[in-house]
Amino acid sequence: MDSVLLPIPSDRIDSIWPQVKDRLQAAVETANGRLDLVDLYRFLRAKDLVLWVSIRDKTIEAVAVTEIIQHAKKKMCCVRIMTGENYANWIGLEQGIADWAKSIGCDGMEATARKGWAKVFKHYDFTHIFLERMFT
Secondary structure, three states: OOOEEEEEOHHHHHHHHHHHHHHHHHHHHHHOOOOOHHHHHHHHHOOOOEEEEEEEOOEEEEEEEEEEEEOOOOEEEEEEEEEEOOHHHHHHHHHHHHHHHHHOOOOEEEEOOOOOHHHHOOOOOOOOOOOOOOOO
16 A cells, blocks of 8 residues: 555644654654654644645554744745655655645755655755754
């Protein structure tokens, strides 16, 4: 069976949260304290972010979180989180997110991700590297 990509409406976050929170927690831990799982949940419920799930054989195999960002001259769909197992099964579903973004008037897609994602998303231009220095 093929993977199916589903956006989760904000009013349905509670019903799926127990199934996705551990994966999201792992992703949040790489954010160096910018947000925690409580913040992520609040932003999803408030419609500031969109949760996507990839389902295969009635099992959630991947999750993604997107945010629409209105820059001065461009509206972009930013992939904030994308994680799961067996990415070869679901990575092509990124096109479904891109199609949705285009349908709501976005000019393109963007992502801040680990360097290794550039090898996976070959249809994205590797234009920048994000560096950070955290003060303790």
